[in-house]
Amino acid sequence: MTRLAVRKTYKLYINGEFPRTESGRFYPVRANGGDLLANACRGSRKDLRNAVVAARKAQSGWSGKTAYNRGQILYRIAEVCESRAAELADELRRQGASAVEARREIDAVIDRWVYYAGWSDKYAQVFGSVNPVAGPYYNFTVPEPTGVVGVVAPEEPSLLGLVSRIAPVIVGGNTVIAITSESKPLAAITMGEVFETSDVPAGVINLISGLKSELVPWLAAHMDVNAIDTTGVADEAVAKVQQTAAENVKRVVHFDGASIGWDDARRAQSPYAILDFQESKTVWHPMGM
Amino acid sequence: MASELLIPQSASGFVPGAFRRSLGDALELAHGVDAVAAEERAASLAKRSLKKDAKVWGLNLAISMIDLTTLEGKDTRGKVLALCQKARRPDPSDPEVPHVGAVCVYPTMVPFVKEALRGSGVKTAAVATGFPSGQTFTSIKVQETRETVAAGADEIDMVIDRGAFLSGNHQKVFDEVAEVKEACGPAHLKVILETGELANYDQVRRASLIAMYAGADFIKTSTGKVGTNATLPVTLVMLEAIRDFHHATGKKIGMKPAGGISNAKLALSYLVVLYETLGRDWMTPDLFRLGASSLLNDILMQLRKERTGAYQGPDYFTID
Numbered sequence: 001m002t003r004l005a006v007r008k009t010y011k012l013y014i015n016g017e018f019p020r021t022e023s024g025r026f027y028p029v030r031a032n033g034g035d036l037l038a039n040a041c042r043g044s045r046k047d048l049r050n051a052v053v054a055a056r057k058a059q060s061g062w063s064g065k066t067a068y069n070r071g072q073i074l075y076r077i078a079e080v081c082e083s084r085a086a087e088l089a090d091e092l093r094r095q096g097a098s099a100v101e102a103r104r105e106i107d108a109v110i111d112r113w114v115y116y117a118g119w120s121d122k123y124a125q126v127f128g129s130v131n132p133v134a135g136p137y138y139n140f141t142v143p144e145p146t147g148v149v150g151v152v153a154p155e156e157p158s159l160l161g162l163v164s165r166i167a168p169v170i171v172g173g174n175t176v177i178a179i180t181s182e183s184k185p186l187a188a189i190t191m192g193e194v195f196e197t198s199d200v201p202a203g204v205i206n207l208i209s210g211l212k213s214e215l216v217p218w219l220a221a222h223m224d225v226n227a228i229d230t231t232g233v234a235d236e237a238v239a240k241v242q243q244t245a246a247e248n249v250k251r252v253v254h255f256d257g258a259s260i261g262w263d264d265a266r267r268a269q270s271p272y273a274i275l276d277f278q279e280s281k282t283v284w285h286p287m288g289m
Numbered sequence: 290m291a292s293e294l295l296i297p298q299s300a301s302g303f304v305p306g307a308f309r310r311s312l313g314d315a316l317e318l319a320h321g322v323d324a325v326a327a328e329e330r331a332a333s334l335a336k337r338s339l340k341k342d343a344k345v346w347g348l349n350l351a352i353s354m355i356d357l358t359t360l361e362g363k364d365t366r367g368k369v370l371a372l373c374q375k376a377r378r379p380d381p382s383d384p385e386v387p388h389v390g391a392v393c394v395y396p397t398m399v400p401f402v403k404e405a406l407r408g409s410g411v412k413t414a415a416v417a418t419g420f421p422s423g424q425t426f427t428s429i430k431v432q433e434t435r436e437t438v439a440a441g442a443d444e445i446d447m448v449i450d451r452g453a454f455l456s457g458n459h460q461k462v463f464d465e466v467a468e469v470k471e472a473c474g475p476a477h478l479k480v481i482l483e484t485g486e487l488a489n490y491d492q493v494r495r496a497s498l499i500a501m502y503a504g505a506d507f508i509k510t511s512t513g514k515v516g517t518n519a520t521l522p523v524t525l526v527m528l529e530a531i532r533d534f535h536h537a538t539g540k541k542i543g544m545k546p547a548g549g550i551s552n553a554k555l556a557l558s559y560l561v562v563l564y565e566t567l568g569r570d571w572m573t574p575d576l577f578r579l580g581a582s583s584l585l586n587d588i589l590m591q592l593r594k595e596r597t598g599a600y601q602g603p604d605y606f607t608i609d
Contacts, residue, residue, distance in 0.1 A: 049600050224602025
């Protein structure tokens with residue numbers, strides 16, 4: 001007797017839920033050979049808007065958690081990635097990676113989560129300072145999260161690229177709306193299921209698949225987004241994003257993964273990637289209090 | 290129609306006694322409500338989507354219908370003055386945005402509001418009659434109403450005695466509304482049914498009709514102080530009661546859903562339900578209000594999004 005295979009519907013991940021795009025649209029995801037792998041949601045500007053609302057709502061709660069707790073949750077993501085490694089690797093393979101490449105990428109993904117999990121209760125000591133000032137004041141500087149961050153993930157590596165950019169953002173207490181790789185979104189979308197089962201509060205990470213040319217201008221212009229990571233934006237489009245982002249003085253961060261190398265653990269991961277999405281607050285405190 | 294002769298259309302021309310106030314007439318119209326149909330209809334109307342020019346028109350109309358409200362124990366003169374500024378000029382960067390319908394406060398704040406709104410066209414509204422529970426003596430409710438009107442309120446939002454209503458003492462509810470209406474004098478009377486406490490749509494309809502026959506100029510869903518506030522189906526049921534009352538008497542009663550209407554999309558849904566139930570005649574701040582506080586900023590954000598093409602954030606709007 002033959003059995004009908006049950007195939008997974010690739011959906012968005014917004015506010016801890018897996019909705020289809022409100023627009024009802026989809027686009028075909030094809031393997032290198034051109035075979036149809038799946039239909040992914042072609043997210044719309046309204047999905048993006050909903051994701052920003054969710055991210056804003058989640059931000060104060062997330063940054064209010066203790067650094068220790070955030071670190072635990074990031075480590076939990078690594079654990080769940082490990083147990084779902086086979087599924088993620090399978091998706092990478094279907095999108096064109098060899099078995100060895102796929103496994104190497106998954107290992108790097110897991111290690112990256114662990115790396116940033118470890119930094120959660122340490123970056124503030126490294127980047128914060130007690131400042132000598134010419135007066136009877138106690139003066140110190142602490143890093144605080146920028147807020148709601150939009151991340152445009154690179155096309156490749158589709159999973160490691162996404163994780164390398166969002167892990168330093170969320171470990172610092174920001175919440176994130178990420179636009180996944182347009183050509184290879186499958187493993188990235190499955191990461192949403194990992195987040196959902198890793199105690200990541202709803203809205204802290206939101207994933208939108210779709211056409212970058214359609215989504216990025218809305219993300220760049222959104223007045224309630226405080227920073228944008230243009231790593232996955234095509235080179236010729238970056239200037240336009242920077243221009244639009246100036247409207248509400250968004251921070252614009254760009255990581256040139258292609259020339260630095262995503263695999264190179266010494267260069268592709270760094271506490272400075274956390275600092276990119278932190279604002280320094282300096283406090284003057286009267287002596288003797 | 291004989292009733293047109295009896296019933297003056299403006300509140301200022303209201304002559305107590307000229308209107309046939311009859312609890313019997315009210316209860317005669319108070320048939321049961323098909324709850325499933327009401328909810329279905331409200332849900333289907335809420336799906337209607339307004340775009341572009343129609344959306345901007347609807348949002349501006351909604352602003353002009355807002356009763357900008359602050360009803361907190363910690364309200365101060367400073368806070369209501371800030372609110373009044375916002376009421377006069379919701380978005381200083383956009384002169385196209387109209388002023389809101391009214392500012393709604395507790396009685397002691399009325400003089401400040403009256404002063405701050407002078408010449409603006411924005412009405413001063415105040416809650417009275419032992420708001421929000423209504424569990425006080427009728428004489429005190431009447432006295433409170435008189436003093437609040439004397440302090441300058443153009444509109445009084447009273448609560449019905451839900452305890453009396455739910456225990457079947459409709460006469461007491463009816464009499465209280467009638468007495469408060471008299472105490473209002475020239476001021477408009479909005480009667481709050483607190484539908485969240487009325488258990489079902491039949492009761493909502495009955496309370497609506499009792500309030501209207503007793504002399505209400507507006508009926509209003511909620512105080513905003515209990516768990517369940519205005520909902521679309523409840524509003525639909527009340528609007529249908531207003532329609533039936535209008536058919537029976539020729540008098541136009543206003544409607545005010547309040548509480549829980551916090552975003553622009555929902556406000557537009559209320560306007561759709563209003564239009565489909567009572568038609569164009571009621572699409573005016575004189576006959577429809579939205580009781581809200583956070584709604585205004587959301588509408589302003591939507592309007593600015595339509596103007597600039599970029600989604601907006603709350604950082605760029607005043608905190609009320």
